Amino acid sequence: MSCENKSKRIILCGAYGAGNLGDEAERLAVSSALLTAMPELELITLTRSPKRADEIHSFDPARIISALSGADALILGGGSLLQNVTSRRSLYYYLGLMRLAKRNKCRVMLYGCGIGPISGEADIRRTVRVLTDCADIICLRDTKSAELLLRMGYNAAPPVITADPVLSLPIEGAGERGRGVCFIVREWRDDSFCGAVASAAKKLNAEGERVCFAMLNRQDESITRRCAEGLPVIPYTDSPEKLASELCKFRCVVSMRLHGLILAGKAGCDCLGLSYDPKIDGFAADAGITALPVDGLTDELILSGTAAAGQTDTDRLCAAEKGNLAAAVSLIRREKS
Helix, strand or coil: CCHHHCCCEEEEECCCCCCEHHHHHHHHHHHHHHHHHCCCCEEEEEECCCCCCCEEECCCHHHHHHHHHCCCEEEECCEEEECCCCCHHHHHHHHHHHHHHHHCCCEEEEEEEEECCCCCHHHHHHHHHHHHHHCCEEEECCHHHHHHHHHCCCCCCCCEECCCHHHHCCCCCCCCCCCCEEEECCCCCCCCHHHHHHHHHHHHHHCCCCEEEECCEHHHHHHHHHHHCCCCECCCCCCHHHHHHHHCCCCEEEECCHHHHHHHHHHCCEEEEEECCHHHHHHHHHHCCEEEECCCCCHHHHHHHHHHCEECCHHHHHHHHHHHHHHHHHHHHCCCC
16 A cells, blocks of 8 residues: 555644534534545544544543554644633643644644734743744644744744635535625623624614624623624524525624634625634735724724625635645655654
């Protein structure tokens, strides 16, 4: 059997199994792409909710070490994994996992990930050092992530700017322009944006628009219903395809959630971002859409934004996203040194 056809063991990790639809969409996109391109792969996934034999709990060190000892590559499969805004523990977990993989002679790849925000000189230096020592290929999902990494002092193998892996998912009904506006909000430290969203939604509804709300995380239900103020809310689903098929029914999607924008863009909707994090700004800049900062948000800004919203540059982004898989296949097929 040629070395190209030998079974390769790949460990896939991300913020999986925590009830966030965006993270599950990342997992589905990366695993589907890898297994379609290389059906012979043995793919083991680290998740907080393991249910199958090919899944390991994200915090089961003994099994993770055992899996890495015979693995060919560790792939960080999408998302803003290297950041310390939500928790330093998350940043240290992924950096530690990369160190552990390298000790086991396992190659390491960032597959369409975002970088940051990372605050504190010590954490910045630690991140740069681990990426320099351990990452064989860094594919980043937006230009701003690449610029941030370089500003942090990283000067090893240049990162490749690709796009978010979720752009590779097929969307049933894409391009069938619907009517009305769908809002996607999330819990955040300062919920002052809620009044502006609620007011804009009411005004659109009064003008005869079909207005609805959707969720990408179970934890968003309370803030979503506060913003909706009695307007319809699409029940949470853990299926990215099902949510995308719902978004196809709207002409415009206004989203604080990054993957709400990505799925809506793939569905052919006009998109307006509500930015609480640089990843929203990074996607908006590369996709050619507007992102309004949630600080100082008003209903007038939202209304004018929905009126002027346009479609994402999906064709270009999807073409760029293919670079993730090409880099992964090339890395996996290398023989271990």
